[in-house]
Amino acid sequence: MTFWRKRSKALCIGLTLAITVNLLVFFSKGTLQNLFMGGLHKELPLHLNEHDGAVIKRLSQLETELKHLKESMKLALRQQENVNNTMKRAKDEERPVLKAVEAKVKETKKHKTQMKLFPHSQLFRQWGEDLSEAQQKKAQDLFRKFGYNAYLSNQLPLNRTIPDTDHRCLQKTYPSQLPSLSVILIFMNEALSIIQRAITSIINRTPSRLLKEIILVDDFSSNGELKVHLDEKIKLYNQKYPGLLKIIRHPERKGLAQARNSGWEAATADVVAILDAHIEVNVGWAEPILARIQEDRTVIVSPVFDNIRFDTFTLDKYELAVDGFNWELWCRYDALPQAWIDLHDVTAPVKSPSVMGILAADRHFLGEIGSLDGGMLIYGGENVELSLRVWQCGGKIEILPCSRIAHLERHHKPYALDLTPALKRNALRVAEIWMDEHKHMVYLAWNIPLQNSGIDFGDISSRVALREKLKCKTFDWYLKNVYPLLKPIHTIVGYGRMKNLLDENVCLDQGPVPGNTPIMHYCHGFSSQNVYYHLTGELYVGQLIAEASARDRCLTDPGKAEKPILEPCSEAARNGLHIYWDFKRGGAVINRDTKRCLEMKKDLLGNHVLVLQTCTTQAWEIQHAVGDWVQTNSQ
Template sequence: MGCRVAGTDVKKETKKASTTIKCIDGTSSRVNEGARPNMTSYNQHRRAHLIKKLMLYLMTWFIITLLLQVDQANVVSQLKGHVAPLPIMPRRLKENLSRRVCGGDNDKSRGEDLILPRYGEMGEPVVLPVNLSADLKEMVDYGWSRNEFNQYVSDLISVHRTLPDLRDPWCKEPGRFLDDLPQTSVIICFHNEAWSTLLRTVHSVLDRSPPRLLKEVILFDDFSNMPHTKRQLDDYLMAYPKVKVVRTSKRQGLIRARLLASRHATAPVLTYLDSHCECNVGWLEPLLDRIARDVTTVVWPVIDSIDGKTLQYQWQEDILLGGFSWNLLYNVIEVPERERSRRNHSAEPLRSPTMAGGIFAINRVFFERLGTYDSGLDIWGGENLELSFKTWMCGGSIEMVPCSHVGHIFREKRPYKFSYDVTLRNLKRLAEVWLDEYAKYHYLMSVNHQKDYGDVTSRKDLRNRLGCRSFEWYLDHVYPELYNPKRSTANGRIRNSWSDKCLDAMFGNQKPVAVFPCHKDGGNQFWMLSRTGKIRNNVVCLEFAEDKIITAPCHEEKRSQLWLYDREERSLLNGLNNKCLTISEEQDRLLVEDCVRDSKQQLWQFDELHVERVL
């Protein structure tokens, strides 16, 4: 330490001709009175003091930094396939970093100036730890509440992330697809889509589509109100001239948004994608090839699942086709044997009764000839079945193309709300225009009592003008696997006259069948007895399982689902144990007991019997 002669640091003591100088570090020296302190010693003390201070500051900074690193390591567990910890940073900083890391139009320009962990590469999952800090948990929860998927994890993943090539070698053989393929306009409608998922969708199209085939990408903003969907999006996309942003002045809903967006398309093929997809390697050429060979073919890819929690790209190993149930809700079905045997190779296209509505490609002229979407359909629901029915019935076909893969984030529920009455109204329009006499079965099985479904005159006129086939033709030739209610030997309620109770499937699949007071609304109390002895409620069948009566997926080989109805005795005999369906003495549950002639608990009556349909 240095010494000063004046001020509070020094105490002077006069004694004869000398002065004692006491320093703040406890040392002292004596000098002759009138003499000056040694300046070399003074400077050395001062430098030592500064060096001590500097070392103290450096040690403090090092300890604080170390503690912060330890705290972050406690927050983040080791990720599958990754050792680096998750960055904990404000949202705006993360988005800016994402632009720097992931910006650019080709692999060489991506992130060479900034090194960050690349999460989710090759479709791998990003798994967050269980014990998150309060701040991080708040960010994760916020993303879930806005999107119904893990936006925080999505924001960590590059918008150019790599995916595994899932194509069969058959798809990659030279000359597999035509050389002269048509161009396409890719249409992506969105409403308040998360920044990272929206950009990942766009970049997957740009990065994995041959430039000569991709005419444009139309981003149709259905009246979003989040800041990142406005100026920020426009500024980002200035570097990508093939991408056009079109906005509405009011909320339209998905169906009308797609109709409006198609007016801005200029390519001969329209390809629709949802706004949370990832197109895989070689996705486009197989779709365009089928349309190039037949313009009346509507095609859709294998839709792989992207996990909403980890964003893992999950390969759909078993190919599933599109179907529907009599409540007119879309479902997936196994590939029928008749379709498997028709093909020479497992990667060849498959004919599908229906398609998922979010991802498909269609020739624009053929789409317009079919009347595009019914503009009377509102927001969401039924539009994919309407397009499927009229494609098949009016001269076209639908194919699933196994050589094309697109990933899609499937959410358990939508982040926006609308009344289910809207969907029922859409389905009523669908039934009235396309189902012919089969519409009554939709009403019986779905309890769709919508009265105001709008004017469908123009849609019926369109069907007549196109000379479309009947819905019965569709069931016989396109979807014979769907149970035809017109072939039931009995249908309606199954009523026990002694208790005035009816079988009710209200608890759903794999649940006990209830007995409740009878009503005439159909739905859970509408049953159909098939020629093969199955008692069906829409897509499930009555089954005896472990001393209980439940509903389960229908299966022709199960004797536990075989029921023999004696019209004279009015009894239902189970084919597995030769016992009769019985209502309990308390009238509150179903049993299977030894058959007793004229037992009031074993008397069951269908509303309608069709003896002429019995084989």
């Protein structure tokens, strides 16, 4: 760049000098020529000496040289112009490059600032790209604490809109006179904004003439903001809506069932709606409930749930389904009954075998049938217990398509990292009170010994007496008339984990799902390692299936291949596959058709793998026996 600046300066000086000399020559030569021509014209004698002739000759030569200089200067100017154009193009080309570099620097700084601190956290899979590191840390801490995105919840408006109910429901009309409503919100260590949003949605979307009270039940929260801060919020609500909100605080942890009972006992309206505090009610949610209970006080109703995502708080609309359960008493969704489909009325109530945790009932009827079983501890099974009692003791359960509530499903339940002990205990309590001769199915599903289970499910004498007082029907009646999809099995003689005695640290396992290849895996006790041996010879591997039309997974000898497979039992039998086995505890597992034995060997990596081969001396043991199968097969 310095070279081109110096050259430009020299060209400017040379150009100035050339112009000056050119002017001097022009005027000098012109003057002399005028004198010469004037003398000739006037016929005056012009005396030019030798020196004057030389000057004129020199000026003529100088003129020629100046012409050459002009040409050189023009050439130099053209070269300078080319240089300037080249430099301009270089700058023009350099500008976007510089911009790209600057953008890259900014982007690098941005990514450096917003680097993902928790790349494996489920919270940040679809949310949080623009958060700073400090914000990410705060959001992750709140996620661990609550099991959902409390950071985002704290930023969302309390009165946010959610998608409306089906337009066919909005066209329905209801009686002008409906029962009054008490709404009960159960919580333990919820985020304050979650509770406020639930309250706000209830107030904004429930006719004030129907909503008598909102009762909050705090099941011994340790979260500090749910003390003073929540009380302050309740005061503000009550200033605007006098006497609407009440709060009950448990002095110790009592669990869901007792918390719901506390709310029910404090309620004064005709109908109680018992809800979780992490919900948002939809437009027109209350009228279908109150109208249906006004028609029939013995019906327990449930709204349709929509799902609030734990990370983004967006809403997924769930399709209508009935509430069911499996033999572990875990909730599940089942298909709509054909009788309801035949009505061709999408707004009609749907009979349901069970109810989820959210329900509404006539307050007095709920008391007559025993409210909720206070002996159910912490979490799990209380909804199934109520459902069996309602159906078996003269009531009914229905899902109302025109009542919708958005429910926030936690990613994890921070108040109990391992709910298994409570779930097992509560499931056995339900089985012993309500399931009669079919109670063994709960024991089998949970892999619990039928005798001496070692699980204390509490005193059930008062609940058994209640069943007798209400003259309740049998569980067999319930299976046949209410929930025929739930299939009891009475041919199982052995169940639990199954081990080869060569190495008792590994268990028979259903293997990866999806897939149909059983494996040997280190024993862990989860349902994928449950094995059920039938008196008829089938070996089920995996979770005990509840449905009558289930694709039970039977251990199968394919006939030629070395490895066993898992196939749906009914299909395998129809296709001529070999699903029947002879097995004695402490003995071999022999296929009845192929006579090959289920055994294990080590692969090249030293891992145990299952094989079907000519029988050696390998023996198997199964964890539990039913009835006298121990004596029969140990002989």
